[in-house]
Amino acid sequence: MPSDPPSHPPSHPLEARHVLEFPGGYTRSTGPVIGRFLTELRDRRIVGVRTAGARVLVPPLEYDPDTGEAVTGEYVEVGPAGTVQAWAWVSAPRPAHPLDRPFAWATIRLDGADTALVHAVDAGGPKAMRPGMRVRPRWRDRTSGTITDIECFVPEVTMITAPIRTEYRVRPGAALTRFLERIGDGVLLGGRCAGCDQVYVPYRTSCPACGALIEEEREVADTGTVTTFAINNLPDPRAPEVPFVSAYILLDGADIPMIALVGGIPAHEVRQGMRVRAVWVPPEERTMSMADIRWFAPTGEPDADLSAGTPGGGA
Amino acid sequence: MGERCAVIGVGQTRYTTKRLDVSIAGLVREAAQRALDDAGLTFADIDAVVVGKAPDLFEGVMMPEAYLADALGGAGKPVMRVHTAGSVGGSTALVGASLIQGGVHDRVLVVAFEKQSESNATWALSTHLPFGASLVVGAGGYFAPHIREYMRRSGAPDHIGALVAVKDRRNALKNPYAHLRIPGIDRAMVESTPMLWEPIRYLETCPSSDGACAIVLASEKAVTGTPAWIHGAAMRSEPLARAGRETVSPQAGKDCAADVYRQAGISDPRRDIDVAEVYVPFSWYEPMWLENLGFAPENEGWKLTEAGSTALDGDIPWNPSGGVLSSNPIGASGLIRFAEAALQVRGMAGEHQVEGAATALGHAYGGGAQFFAMWIVSNRKP
Numbered sequence: 001m002p003s004d005p006p007s008h009p010p011s012h013p014l015e016a017r018h019v020l021e022f023p024g025g026y027t028r029s030t031g032p033v034i035g036r037f038l039t040e041l042r043d044r045r046i047v048g049v050r051t052a053g054a055r056v057l058v059p060p061l062e063y064d065p066d067t068g069e070a071v072t073g074e075y076v077e078v079g080p081a082g083t084v085q086a087w088a089w090v091s092a093p094r095p096a097h098p099l100d101r102p103f104a105w106a107t108i109r110l111d112g113a114d115t116a117l118v119h120a121v122d123a124g125g126p127k128a129m130r131p132g133m134r135v136r137p138r139w140r141d142r143t144s145g146t147i148t149d150i151e152c153f154v155p156e157v158t159m160i161t162a163p164i165r166t167e168y169r170v171r172p173g174a175a176l177t178r179f180l181e182r183i184g185d186g187v188l189l190g191g192r193c194a195g196c197d198q199v200y201v202p203y204r205t206s207c208p209a210c211g212a213l214i215e216e217e218r219e220v221a222d223t224g225t226v227t228t229f230a231i232n233n234l235p236d237p238r239a240p241e242v243p244f245v246s247a248y249i250l251l252d253g254a255d256i257p258m259i260a261l262v263g264g265i266p267a268h269e270v271r272q273g274m275r276v277r278a279v280w281v282p283p284e285e286r287t288m289s290m291a292d293i294r295w296f297a298p299t300g301e302p303d304a305d306l307s308a309g310t311p312g313g314g315a
Numbered sequence: 316m317g318e319r320c321a322v323i324g325v326g327q328t329r330y331t332t333k334r335l336d337v338s339i340a341g342l343v344r345e346a347a348q349r350a351l352d353d354a355g356l357t358f359a360d361i362d363a364v365v366v367g368k369a370p371d372l373f374e375g376v377m378m379p380e381a382y383l384a385d386a387l388g389g390a391g392k393p394v395m396r397v398h399t400a401g402s403v404g405g406s407t408a409l410v411g412a413s414l415i416q417g418g419v420h421d422r423v424l425v426v427a428f429e430k431q432s433e434s435n436a437t438w439a440l441s442t443h444l445p446f447g448a449s450l451v452v453g454a455g456g457y458f459a460p461h462i463r464e465y466m467r468r469s470g471a472p473d474h475i476g477a478l479v480a481v482k483d484r485r486n487a488l489k490n491p492y493a494h495l496r497i498p499g500i501d502r503a504m505v506e507s508t509p510m511l512w513e514p515i516r517y518l519e520t521c522p523s524s525d526g527a528c529a530i531v532l533a534s535e536k537a538v539t540g541t542p543a544w545i546h547g548a549a550m551r552s553e554p555l556a557r558a559g560r561e562t563v564s565p566q567a568g569k570d571c572a573a574d575v576y577r578q579a580g581i582s583d584p585r586r587d588i589d590v591a592e593v594y595v596p597f598s599w600y601e602p603m604w605l606e607n608l609g610f611a612p613e614n615e616g617w618k619l620t621e622a623g624s625t626a627l628d629g630d631i632p633w634n635p636s637g638g639v640l641s642s643n644p645i646g647a648s649g650l651i652r653f654a655e656a657a658l659q660v661r662g663m664a665g666e667h668q669v670e671g672a673a674t675a676l677g678h679a680y681g682g683g684a685q686f687f688a689m690w691i692v693s694n695r696k697p
Contacts, residue, residue, distance in 0.1 A: 158335060158336075159335065162375060164375040170444055170445050170446075172446055176446065180446055196558065198558035198559070199558075200556075200558065208554040208556050208557045209554070209557045209558065227460075227464070228460040228461065228463050228464040228467075229460050229463065230452065230455075230456050230459030230460050230463070230512045230513060230514075230515075231459075231510065231512070231513035232450075232452055232456050232511075232512055233509065233510055233511055233512070233513065234437075234453075234455075234456075234511050234512070236437070236441075236451045238441070238443070238449050238451045239449060239450060239451035239452075240450070243513075244450075246450045246452050246456055246460070247460070248460055255558035255559065256556060256557070256558045256559075256560075259450065260448065261448065261450060272463070272464070272467055288446075289445065289446045289447070289448070290446065290447050290448035291448055293448070306467070
């Protein structure tokens with residue numbers, strides 16, 4: 001339960017603390033109807049009482065509040081689940097509140113009841129609250145026959161999180177190993193399919209067009225032409241800072257473009273046809289991965305003419 | 316093409332950002348039950364079930380077809396799963412149809428779904444292996460350069476993409492199942508939204524949706540209700556990394572269209588087809604696919620869009636349902652195209668019905684525009 005607020009020393013010389021508290025608390029006789037309700041609560045059941053008009057009042061009263069007539073002696077078990085009708089968020093709970101963290105006061109109509117009772121809902125945050133939300137009581141470990149035997153109501157389970165994780169040890173195959181070794185040397189290695197006369201980069205040992213074995217290694221230049229590109233404006237913690245340019249770059253001597261980052265130039269100045277060169281990280285910082293190329297930056301050469309049809313253009 | 320096959324039932328869920336009120340099984344059952352109701356059948360009448368969805372990493376449920384087999388009434392029956400990336404919904408319909416065309420079964424339930432709210436598609440599509448350089452570009456970042464290249468080659472004016480975005484979202488207002496509803500959308504609104512992956516603006520891209528779509532396919536002797544007859548069915552694929560690959564207008568798409576048109580006896584798609592539901596997840600893919608599918612000469616697809624030919628009241632309406640731009644439960648998006656094509660020729664498309672539609676194209680593509688699936692359906696028996 002929340003603790004009492006610290007008692008502050010009087011902030012004014014003529015200010016004094018004054019407490020009105022009947023020693024031991026007031027005693028209240030419940031009468032038969034409220035008494036039945038509280039007795040059932042102690043046994044972790046919630047009951048209402050039926051009116052002459054056949055409505056079920058929860059919490060029960062000795063009378064029908066609409067007509068003033070006495071209720072019938074019929075008690076009806078309701079809930080324990082119910083539906084939130086309206087709510088107000090309490091962001092700073094006071095000491096007498098049922099929870100010591102932010103919660104909602106809500107009117108809750110329990111299943112089988114025709115009226116709503118007021119209770120606390122422990123929902124985490126106001127975004128979780130909505131009229132129509134389904135809740136159930138959270139009972140205290142020890143019950144004594146008071147409304148606070150229900151500590152609060154809590155949302156029904158509508159979502160679970162499923163942590164799923166697979167962990168692999170990844171080892172590059174022979175072709176990628178060969179490519180990455182040369183990346184470490186500052187060289188972009190390709191392979192030429194003899195049948196198609198096409199140079200693939202990164203180096204690979206099978207031709208995706210004809211299926212033949214690629215046996216000839218072929219170094220390609222670290223300069224090339226931007227065939228096309230996107231300017232990415234959606235931030236992602238795993239990606240470069242936005243805006244960044246992801247470009248298809250046809251390296252000189254290659255027949256298939258590769259996707260890479262373009263840097264060293266404002267994003268909106270990147271052009272199709274722009275000539276670029278790889279910016280390598282210093283040899284001592286290389287890790288034999290594509291991260292060894294920081295990005296591709298403009299060479300300053302005149303743009304290539306794409307209208308004639310660049311091999312692999314627009315890939 | 317083997318035995319005759321018809322769509323006799325279609326069921327969809329109302330597409331939305333988050334269907335938090337149902338499990339994955341509940342979601343697919345909702346679509347399946349509606350398709351069965353449409354056909355006047357029950358699960359007991361079904362011979363086999365074909366399930367399609369995009370990568371398992373989207374929901375983190377490996378082999379969801381195994382989990383869903385009994386939820387879809389598949390106990391004791393053949394159940395299989397199809398996966399061809401974004402085109403999977405279309406491919407799933409075609410695999411289902413092939414079971415009937417091949418004479419194996421008489422009634423097949425086809426269901427495709429995605430519950431994108433269970434994770435994040437860009438995350439699921441951007442799982443970078445070590446040794447590469449992470450750019451985390453997702454689908455938008457992947458397709459944006461190809462759109463840019465299309466714009467350069469065709470000389471299309473910049474506003475064509477916005478026109479498609481407006482047209483499809485206005486159509487969506489006539490479709491009770493559509494996800495995005497933007498009353499009053501116009502070109503200025505689209506053009507005022509930020510560039511996500513330039514040249515793709517926010518309102519020129521598809522939403523992330525939860526949803527499922529189902530169809531019931533029947534052999535000729537098992538037809539109940541109103542059939543949409545399949546006149547052509549084709550799939551094609553091509554390698555992603557091949558020197559000289561044409562990515563603006565992929566050869567696999569052209570080949571797939573030629574095949575499906577040949578089967579259906581279509582010589583001029585713009586003239587012979589009454590309505591098309593085509594996979595357009597980014598607005599510029601309408602003019603690009605108009606060319607790839609032979610509705611317009613190379614570099615001139617945008618002129619059809621600009622002239623309003625693809626509008627609901629145009630001479631060749633494209634995506635009267637609102638298309639992928641308005642609803643995108645990825646794994647189901649292709650099947651929705653196929654199902655909407657069937658609804659049109661059955662005369663059951665409601666407010667977005669194209670009057671007198673007799674022949675319709677359903678189209679889907681996926682991966683890096685490397686997988687294609689298409690069918691032609693008609694209200695006439697082949």
